[in-house]
Amino acid sequence: MRIGQLARITGVKSETIRFYEREGILAAPPRTKANYRDYGPAEEARLNFIRRARDLGFSMARIRELLDLSDDADRSCAGIDALARSHLGEVERKIASLEALRTELGRMIAACEQDTVGDCRIIDALAGTTEP
Amino acid sequence: MRIGQLARITGVKSETIRFYEREGILAAPPRTKANYRDYGPAEEARLNFIRRARDLGFSMARIRELLDLSDDADRSCAGIDALARSHLGEVERKIASLEALRTELGRMIAACEQDTVGDCRIIDALAGTTEP
DNA sequence: GCTTGACCTTGTAGTTACTACAAGGTGCAT
């Protein structure tokens, strides 16, 4: 698969794919005899991973760490454990925030359906004013 | 409360707070007679909201929309409903991705506890290769 | 009363993670 097709499938621009390769986050794929990048499903999965992780607010550095967990299959269990736990903590905090936001958005939509608008507590949902 | 204290409480740097004010995402607070910015709990909540939303991968434009939902209490129900629904969709997608990632990180940690390492499926968790 | 530290201003420049475009070249299908 060539870069253009991979770009269409994943929604990541060709230039961004080459950028990820330059940054070392996506391995340089084999080339065709015409020197075209030749991608397979593994690269597609990895690129999808990167795109979604970015969308979730993880930095490139953090994504690099997550990908290292995946790549270095033969690293020490202690290392994996510590890193995985740290990432898990961040993930759980994000889920909790998003669930608060989801609840509040749902509440607003429900109120709207009954034409009762009500006041918006979106800020409170994420601000954490309830747990001081 | 002055800018330095607000920065310490929220973990947002003073310069970033002033940047948000320039960008119109955080209203200019009243000033003391010494021309110091004078913040109250409402600004603190709003700033916490902005910081967490950014951390969750929402753009400034998206955050502006969310804050508008909160600010324009007297807008039409139809407008609120459409915007809230669109945000809710994004939030739910993010939650689903994070839950897949949480599951995978949890699995790795559990495997480590039994000294069985196992192979890492972190990429698959976010790549969406299971739903083609 | 004078120093110290936290704040004020404007302005410039660096960082991250892209995104866009230019210039010049290759491969391949119609």
Place this chain on the structure above:
DNA sequence: ATGCACCTTGTAGTAACTACAAGGTCAAGC
């Protein structure tokens, strides 16, 4: 042989900060 997708290197723009500089104000402590 024309056109399109790709190749390269390089520069520059964007978003969302982050940092630092220069010069000024204010209030507390010695």
